[in-house]
Amino acid sequence: MDILPYFESNRSSLAERYRLEDSQVRELFGSHPGEARSWEDRAAYLDDTAGGRADLRRVAEAVKAYHRKLPAHAETDKALEKLEREGALVVVGGQQAGLFGGALLIYYKALSVIQAAREAERRLNRPVVPVFWIAGEDHDFDEANHVNVQTPGGEVRRVRIERPEGPRLAVSRTPLSAEQWADALRELAAQLPDTEFKPQLLDRLQSHVTDAPSLSLAFARLLADWFGKQGLLLLDADDPNLRALEGPMFRELISRSDELEEALKAGEGRVLAQGFKLQAETAPGSANLFLHHEQGRLLLHKDAGRFVDRRGVVSLSREEMLELTAHRPDLLSTNALTRPLMQDYLLPVLGTVLGPSEIAYWAILGPAFGEFGMRMPLLLPRQSFTYIEPAVAGLLDKYSLTVQQAIEDWETLRAEWLGSQDEWNLEEQFRRVKEQFAALYEPVMNTVSGLQPGLARLAESNRDRIVEQISYLESRSVDAIAKRHESSLRQWDRIRQSLTPLAKLQERVYGTIHFWNRYGPGWLTLWHDVPFDPAGGHRLVGGWPHPTER
Known part of the structure; x- marks a missing residue:
């Protein structure tokens, strides 16, 4: 097995700077898996706060029931x-x-x-x-x-x-x-x-x-x-057995919906202050919750003390929402920003594995975790790979390409390779022909332009058409070279389709x-x-x- 690091071209992204333990970015998250102490501190925190989470035995029973399927x-x-x-x-x-x-x-x-x-x-x-x-x-x-x-x-x-x-x-x-x-x-x-x-x-x-x-x-x-x-x-996440255990956290999210909104805005401000763009901006008045309804899963917003959806299908008071947390939590659902909070309530989360985009939107969640008396878990960047198929490895060697070159600069390198197969130096020949034609044609243009002003435009049009025909012949000649090397070009395409499809x-x-x-x-x-x-x-x-x- 051969394993090599791939050096990201975008080393200034929030997720990549977090991965590389940038001290400034780390402030947004509070800890980093690169430090041994972070693991120990998180474990100790979870031990101290076990009473504030769902009953883990009941959670395990729900997971066990799900696994029977x-x-x-x-x-x-x-x-x-x-x-x-x-x-x-x-x-x-x-x-x-x-x-x-x-x-x-x-x-x-x-x-x-x-x-x-x-x-x-x-x-x-x-x-x-x-x-x-x-x-x-x-x-x-x-x-x-x-x-x-x-x-x-x-x-x-x-x-x-x-x-x-x-x-x-x-x-x-x-x-x-x-x-x-x-x-x-x-x-x-x-x-x-x-x-x-x-x-x-x-x-x-x-x-x-x-x-x-x-x-x-x-x-x-x-x-x-x-x-x-x-x-x-x-x-x-939509398992009704788990939903039955989430009512207390839903109650907190509803009761302190305004405070949650302010905390999310504060988190956005912290990210913007460091010069990053927001992965997804929170909407003013969002309740950051959904309601499961016969008309679909409805995103809720706050309007004059009520929880409503944009289409006007539902309008619930705060008391009615709280009633759902006690008797019908299965009708409630978190969004991308409240799911991490629910996850931490439900489970003793030492760490959570996230992709780059997820790390970017979790960056705003520090104040929200704090608002609910929680701390953000360790964020573990997802393992990311490109698999080099044996046949593709052989083609990379054949064309003297590194994997990074094939991923980042395939089109340019393919064009350069095809150009190197031009033993007739067609590009140079056609360039000279166009220059010689322009030099020969210029006196004719000057002459006819002097005879009658209207002929100048006709002469220019005539020149451009001739140059266009020369260019057309050039492109057909290049196509002919590509046709002669069709098998090799298919191999170049095989490289791309394996490493960077679409x-x-x-x-x-x-x-x-x-x-x-x-x-x-x-x-x-x-x-x-x-x-x-x-x-x-x-x-x-x-x-x-x-x-x-x-």
Whole structure:
């Protein structure tokens, strides 16, 4: 296995400066995983404040009930037992569900959660459980309903499930039919290249959806397959058993909604004062809560002492909202800014694994945590990777490219390579022809312009048309050179389609199943051997499987 750091080009971003332990940025968060003392201090704080959180035994019972719907593993049972122990801590990472596992970055986030929990357990010599928080309460179905794979022809193809007609419900509350799942699996089978691993992959995915589950539940089952033997616990933020335990925190969020709004604005001011742009600006009057309604998941705002939605579907008094916290907490839902607070109320969160954008919006949350008597957990940057396929590694060597060059400057380098194949020096020849033509034509233009003023414009138009025709011949000649080297240019395209499909990092486009199909389930388990780096950062990983193992 070959592992090399990839040096980010945007080293001034808030998330990257946090990752590199910039002292100024660190003030926004209060701690950093790069310091051993931060882990110990957070653990001691959680011990001291255990009474202010939800009953962990009841939380563990809810998680245990959820796992009865998922593939079972002995290691998961051990993790559930560990969660119930006195003094247990957790490392959490979350993501909205993704069809058939979604993009690679989700796999890497779950891997990061597991690795961080193991690292914390080693450091602190006490039980630390990895927990993956599925944001099933989110209603943006279009973010969850697809996965990208590479077709046999090398194109990126999106496989998706369309949202059923009707209100925009939470993803976990959006029913899907057996026919929709069958259609999605047929489309996936049609788009994936045929490999020795494909039949088993499709059979396993089929086993997860025979009962036509929600997108969130099918996603959880797949993650349980991938990480159950690593002891990863899964929970759905929209699980009614968990919601039943969240009423007291919802009550606080509603009772102190104005104070929360002020705290968030104060947090925004701190970020702006350091010269950063806001990842997402809070809306004036926002309640930072949603209401689950038959008309969909409704974002609530405050208006004249009432909680309303923008479409005028609901209007609830503060007392009515508080009544929901006691009797129907399942109708309430956090947003991106209150979910971290709820997460800390529900679980003893030692650290939370976040991607760059998440770190950027968490930067405003320090005052909000303080307002509710909490401290922000350790923020652990998600492990980020680009996988170098064996065939692509060979092509990089063939064209004397580094991975960083191929990622950041592919178009320029490809054009330069193609230009170097021009043994006729066409660019120079056509440049000289254009210059010679312009010199020969200038006296004619001067002469006809003197004969009649109107002829000057005609002469210019005539000149431009001739130059245009010369340029056309030049472009056709360049195309002819490209045609002669079509096979090599396809190899250049293969490099790009692997490393930066759709001009994005690999982990943000391809689904994990793309590589599972190509290299088999062993490819998934090999990631467990990649060393954990608490500071995160992007790394290049290659050297396996060996070409003879494919």
